[in-house]
Amino acid sequence: MEKEVEDLKFDSVFALYARVKPALNSKIKELRREKYDYVKEEDIWNYLIKNKWSNAHGLVLCDVVNDILNADNKKIDNFVKNKYKQQKEELLFEELDLL
Numbered sequence: 001m002e003k004e005v006e007d008l009k010f011d012s013v014f015a016l017y018a019r020v021k022p023a024l025n026s027k028i029k030e031l032r033r034e035k036y037d038y039v040k041e042e043d044i045w046n047y048l049i050k051n052k053w054s055n056a057h058g059l060v061l062c063d064v065v066n067d068i069l070n071a072d073n074k075k076i077d078n079f080v081k082n083k084y085k086q087q088k089e090e091l092l093f094e095e096l097d098l099l
Helices: 002-007 013-033 041-051 061-070 073-098
Strands: none
Touching: 013 041, 013 061, 013 073, 041 061, 041 073
């Protein structure tokens, strides 16, 4: 049993991301069915990093997968829209600096 637990430790966030990629893909399919075609895997991950896991300690793989699969689609949508809005505003600001 201890060997199983040892196998679930990750050396990096990248390794964890790779391990939960199937859950992210599943969530993307769900979002596509609800017409959120523009949301990417990275958006779901970043939403959870900033809004769910920022103060979390001792997360285990099943918690991470559960959070991905049960994340609120509308909240993810709002997160993505706000991200694009901020990027657009930054681009407009940069354009003004060029004048």
